[in-house]
Amino acid sequence: MTTIQGQGVCGGVAFGKLKLLRKSSGKIQRHHIEDAEKEWERFQNARETASRQLNDLYEKACNEVGEENAMIFDIHRMMLEDLDYLGSIRTYIQEQKINAESAVSMTAETFSEMFASMDNSYMQARAADVKDISDRIIAILSKNEVDGFTLNEPAIIGAEDLAPSETVQLDKSKILAFITEKGSAASHTSILARTMNIPAVIGAEGIMDDTFADTDIIVDGFTGHIYIDPDMQTVLEMQAKKQQTERQNELLAKLKGIKPVTKDGQKILLYANIGSLEDMPAVYANDAMGVGLFRSEFIFLESKTYPTEDEQFSIYKSALQKAMGKRVIIRTLDIGADKQVDYFSMPKEENPAMGVRAIRICLTRPAIFKTQLRALYRASIFGHLAIMFPMITSLSEVQQVKELCEEVKAELREEQIPFRENTELGIMIETPASAIISDKLAKEVDFFSIGTNDLTQYTLAIDRQNPDTTPFCDLHHLAILRLIHTVVENAHKAGIWTGICGELAGDLSLTELFLAMGVDELSVSPRLILPLKQKVLSCDVSEIKDNLLQKLK
Amino acid sequence: MKEFEYTIQDALGIHARPAGLLVKEAGKFQSDITLNVSGKSGDAKRIFSVMALAVQQGDSVKVIIEGSDEDAALTELKQFFQANL
Numbered sequence: 260m261t262t263i264q265g266q267g268v269c270g271g272v273a274f275g276k277l278k279l280l281r282k283s284s285g286k287i288q289r290h291h292i293e294d295a296e297k298e299w300e301r302f303q304n305a306r307e308t309a310s311r312q313l314n315d316l317y318e319k320a321c322n323e324v325g326e327e328n329a330m331i332f333d334i335h336r337m338m339l340e341d342l343d344y345l346g347s348i349r350t351y352i353q354e355q356k357i358n359a360e361s362a363v364s365m366t367a368e369t370f371s372e373m374f375a376s377m378d379n380s381y382m383q384a385r386a387a388d389v390k391d392i393s394d395r396i397i398a399i400l401s402k403n404e405v406d407g408f409t410l411n412e413p414a415i416i417g418a419e420d421l422a423p424s425e426t427v428q429l430d431k432s433k434i435l436a437f438i439t440e441k442g443s444a445a446s447h448t449s450i451l452a453r454t455m456n457i458p459a460v461i462g463a464e465g466i467m468d469d470t471f472a473d474t475d476i477i478v479d480g481f482t483g484h485i486y487i488d489p490d491m492q493t494v495l496e497m498q499a500k501k502q503q504t505e506r507q508n509e510l511l512a513k514l515k516g517i518k519p520v521t522k523d524g525q526k527i528l529l530y531a532n533i534g535s536l537e538d539m540p541a542v543y544a545n546d547a548m549g550v551g552l553f554r555s556e557f558i559f560l561e562s563k564t565y566p567t568e569d570e571q572f573s574i575y576k577s578a579l580q581k582a583m584g585k586r587v588i589i590r591t592l593d594i595g596a597d598k599q600v601d602y603f604s605m606p607k608e609e610n611p612a613m614g615v616r617a618i619r620i621c622l623t624r625p626a627i628f629k630t631q632l633r634a635l636y637r638a639s640i641f642g643h644l645a646i647m648f649p650m651i652t653s654l655s656e657v658q659q660v661k662e663l664c665e666e667v668k669a670e671l672r673e674e675q676i677p678f679r680e681n682t683e684l685g686i687m688i689e690t691p692a693s694a695i696i697s698d699k700l701a702k703e704v705d706f707f708s709i710g711t712n713d714l715t716q717y718t719l720a721i722d723r724q725n726p727d728t729t730p731f732c733d734l735h736h737l738a739i740l741r742l743i744h745t746v747v748e749n750a751h752k753a754g755i756w757t758g759i760c761g762e763l764a765g766d767l768s769l770t771e772l773f774l775a776m777g778v779d780e781l782s783v784s785p786r787l788i789l790p791l792k793q794k795v796l797s798c799d800v801s802e803i804k805d806n807l808l809q810k811l812k
Numbered sequence: 813m814k815e816f817e818y819t820i821q822d823a824l825g826i827h828a829r830p831a832g833l834l835v836k837e838a839g840k841f842q843s844d845i846t847l848n849v850s851g852k853s854g855d856a857k858r859i860f861s862v863m864a865l866a867v868q869q870g871d872s873v874k875v876i877i878e879g880s881d882e883d884a885a886l887t888e889l890k891q892f893f894q895a896n897l
Contacts, residue, residue, distance in 0.1 A: 327829075330828075330829050330832060331828065331829075333832055334828050334829070334831070334832040334859065337832055337835055337836075337859045338859055338860065341858050341859050341860045341861075342855075342857075342858050343858055343860050343861060344860055370860060373860075373864055374863070374864075377866050378866070379825075379866055379868065381824060381825075381827055382827075382863065382866050385828060385863060388828070
């Protein structure tokens with residue numbers, strides 16, 4: 260097995276034989292011509308043919324990938340009519356008396372250099388467009404029509420680079436994936452691959468090795484890995500990945516854009532839990548309506564010292580901008596217990612799960628906490644931010660946290676730094692104490708989010724990291740379900756909404772019960788969103804609601 | 813002669829697609845239409861000339877129109893920039 264690492268530009272996994280697409284590197288012979296007018300006419304004829312071909316391609320692409328993406332061929336046609344481009348070719352033919360092929364080739368060189376020298380990666384990628392149109396005319400002039408090449412059976416295409424026109428001419432039903440040695444993520448080939456949803460890897464150096472032709476390979480468009488002549492273990496791993504992707508895609512195709520509403524019309528918000536900025540694309544790909552839990556501790560875990568206010572601000576800002584107006588609930592620092600950070604130099608504890616963790620660290624070290632709050636409030640103007648505090652057990656903790664928020668807001672006002680005054684504040688309900696006094700807590704905050712992992716651990720007195728406790732751990736324990744019900748009822752009495760962000764949120768056997776309770780939001784890892792949406796769409800709770808709730812009595 | 817200034821809002825600047833649309837739009841008029849951006853100028857009817865300006869988001873573009881239908885061109889091009897760029 261040989262592995263080549265490129266850059267994945269379109270996700271998906273493909274298995275197939277590698278077909279290498281080599282362009283006839285017809286070296287252009289430069290020669291002297293006698294009759295310049297006749298040569299110019301020959302060029303004009305070729306240009307008209309090229310223009311017609313581009314019109315056809317434009318229409319083909321319109322049907323296949325939509326007008327927006329097809330526009331590139333219309334632009335190519337305009338390039339063929341550009342007076343500067345034509346002027347340059349005409350000058351070469353008439354003044355230097357050289358053949359049309361060379362005139363086009365030399366002009367292409369000048370114009371593509373102009374783009375390549377631009378200080379802008381998008382414009383640099385346009386050099387390929389100039390080469391593409393020029394190659395087309397040269398091919399017509401030398402009667403060497405660009406017909407790509409024909410595929411008799413489905414295959415993975417390997418090429419040095421693929422021009423947009425070549426990409427469109429290939430028979431889509433037979434292409435399993437694209438691999439190119441060159442290319443950029445902004446190239447039209449990458450854009451087209453994404454639109455057609457075909458796995459694509461660019462920058463895969465070495466793929467054009469002749470010994471690889473017609474061998475079995477696997478392309479992973481997510482990671483950019485290409486496995487040539489893969490071993491059994493890789494085959495099995497990648498098959499599993501492929502199946503998972505396909506299931507996900509089928510679900511997505513069916514469910515994308517559909518709002519999660521039960522058959523009897525009950526609405527629920529489905530949000531995503533994420534652990535870093537890199538997860539944001541998955542939020543979109545899975546059609547999440549917002550981020551229900553953004554674990555800010557990764558910023559602290561990945562750092563060697565306390566992250567500064569500006570460092571945090573730029574991460575929060577970026578998350579909010581990427582969410583494009585969707586609600587993002589950022590949970591403040593939740594370290595301690597199983598998440599230790601050296602530079603906090605916390606004293607060693609006998610029982611860290613019940614020690615100084617999460618909000619307890621924040622309240623005993625207010626400077627660290629206020630830095631995070633300042634960064635959050637500063638970022639609040641860039642989207643729909645909600646701030647959430649973990650591990651609450653008492654009313655006074657919530658009041659202290661709110662006082663610190665007010666201090667931070669007053670400082671920012673003083674410094675004339677803009678922030679969103681009505682940024683929502685919420686708490687995690689993950690201790691039995693907070694669940695039991697949730698009627699009182701509900702009057703202090705804008706929302707609740709129930710963290711079922713810790714709530715289970717603390718309620719059942721079970722360490723979930725100790726496998727020996729598994730026989731005693733009933734995840735659907737009546738105590739847990741009653742606590743959740745109490746929290747939801749208390750929240751609604753106080754007029755606030757409540758969500759669940761622990762693992763139970765994605766437990767499909769509980770979805771009906773949560774709907775019957777009136778839970779307003781479920782937040783799960785991105786890959787669980789679509790299966791959960793499917794479940795919600797199939798539920799009809801009004802009839803069975805009383806029965807379900809009766810079981811909690 | 814007529815002219816107006818416009819600050820580019822599109823995150824990608826005048827990239828290939830709007831450049832193509834602009835060339836088409838400018839081509840509808842008899843008048844000469846010139847774009848001036850940070851000391852460089854280009855002919856709005858020529859795609860390479862427009863793209864060579866490498867106009868980015870936030871750049872201020874001065875559009876200069878000169879010819880028999882300059883009034884109509886001024887109105888339409890203003891609308892075009894607002895709608896597409």
